[in-house]
Amino acid sequence: MRMRVLLTGAAGFIGYHSAQALLAEGHEVVGVDNLNDYYDVELKKARLNRLKKNKGFRFFQLDTAKEGALETALGSTKITHILNLAAQAGVRYSLENPRAYVSSNVMGHLNVLEYARHLDGLEHVAYASSSSVYGEREGGPFSESDVVRRPASLYAATKLGGEMLSESYAQLYKIPQTGLRFFTVYGPWGRPDMAYFIFTKKILTGEPITLYAPDIMSRDFTYVDDIVSILPRLLASPPSGEALHKIYNLGNSRPNRLMDLVGAVEAACGIKAKSFIKEQQKGDVTSTYADIRAAKRDFGFEPKVSLQKGILNFVDWYRKFYNL
Numbered sequence: 001m002r003m004r005v006l007l008t009g010a011a012g013f014i015g016y017h018s019a020q021a022l023l024a025e026g027h028e029v030v031g032v033d034n035l036n037d038y039y040d041v042e043l044k045k046a047r048l049n050r051l052k053k054n055k056g057f058r059f060f061q062l063d064t065a066k067e068g069a070l071e072t073a074l075g076s077t078k079i080t081h082i083l084n085l086a087a088q089a090g091v092r093y094s095l096e097n098p099r100a101y102v103s104s105n106v107m108g109h110l111n112v113l114e115y116a117r118h119l120d121g122l123e124h125v126a127y128a129s130s131s132s133v134y135g136e137r138e139g140g141p142f143s144e145s146d147v148v149r150r151p152a153s154l155y156a157a158t159k160l161g162g163e164m165l166s167e168s169y170a171q172l173y174k175i176p177q178t179g180l181r182f183f184t185v186y187g188p189w190g191r192p193d194m195a196y197f198i199f200t201k202k203i204l205t206g207e208p209i210t211l212y213a214p215d216i217m218s219r220d221f222t223y224v225d226d227i228v229s230i231l232p233r234l235l236a237s238p239p240s241g242e243a244l245h246k247i248y249n250l251g252n253s254r255p256n257r258l259m260d261l262v263g264a265v266e267a268a269c270g271i272k273a274k275s276f277i278k279e280q281q282k283g284d285v286t287s288t289y290a291d292i293r294a295a296k297r298d299f300g301f302e303p304k305v306s307l308q309k310g311i312l313n314f315v316d317w318y319r320k321f322y323n324l
């Protein structure tokens with residue numbers, strides 16, 4: 001079946017790749033994004049320009065946090081599926097600008113659900129949550145059935161809030177929904193506020209990088225193609241029966257230490273990094289590690305790309321995009 005997907009956050013990093021994956025399989029994508037300036041707007045526009053080359057893609061600039069914005073822009077456009085990725089991302093910025101998180105991640109999510117509730121013929125809403133909902137915890141892997149009640153950052157709290165809103169709308173209005181807990185997604189066309197992007201930029205220009213608690217930090221770095229390749233299948237498989245709201249970890253399930261990331265960027269750039277060491281930042285958790293058995297069982301999710309290969313692809317893209 002050909003899906004017509006409302007994709008929020010279409011100009012964002014994962015949104016861009018998700019749109020490409022859906023379009024490549026012949027689905028239609030109605031993209032929306034407010035093009036905010038949290039990071040370089042030119043990068044968002046460059047992603048959009050590539051998407052606009054595909055006839056199956058349409059775009060509306062709007063803010064999902066604004067009541068009625070989706071309804072006004074989309075009118076009676078038929079939508080069969082929704083992928084809600086629009087959000088204020090980033091853990092550290094949530095200390096500086098907490099209201100941006102509640103606005104996009106809570107109010108924006110609610111507005112998408114309200115829009116969804118009044119659509120005819122809607123089959124499924126999938127949305128981005130985050131590994132950060134697991135908070136600070138020992139060991140791993142972290143499982144979807146773990147109790148998650150101690151968000152270590154406001155970002156995590158708003159993502160958990162989104163999950164709760166979805167649960168209530170699944171129960172109240174029988175909207176089939178799937179929450180996707182992404183684990184440190186990286187790759188070409190990536191996000192300039194993330195460590196791998198900052199390290200690449202600084203290492204290539206000979207600037208020192210800052211490492212926060214590198215002796216204890218690890219992340220389950222997940223290559224973007226590994227995630228988006230299953231999204232068309234996942235969207236086409238809404239939960240049914242009793243549990244209309246399901247949550248899946250989408251991670252690599254092979255955590256790497258922060259120093260492995262530095263090593264991968266150094267190798268890809270062919271330059272040794274100069275670095276400063278600082279203590280762990282407020283809101284950052286020490287480690288993330290995904291149990292991905294559920295996504296593997298239900299969608300055949302099987303991450304394939306190693307950190308070294310994924311970072312090499314990123315650095316290749318970075319050099320081309322910035323002419324370096």
Ligand SMILES: NC(=O)c1ccc[n+]([C@@H]2O[C@H](COP(=O)([O-])OP(=O)(O)OC[C@H]3O[C@@H](n4cnc5c(N)ncnc54)[C@H](O)[C@@H]3O)[C@@H](O)[C@H]2O)c1
Nearest residue numbers: 009012013014033034036063064086087104128182184185
């Ligand atoms: N990249 C990761 O490692 C990661 C990890 C966990 C969760 N996530 C989640 O995945 C989703 C996509 O993340 P990303 O890395 O692509 O981030 P991104 O910042 O590149 O993409 C988000 C996009 O949403 C747009 N946006 C923000 N608020 C909006 C609003 N109110 N209305 C319309 N558009 C709005 C932004 O302009 C941006 O283009 C987000 O929900 C994020 O929280 C990402």
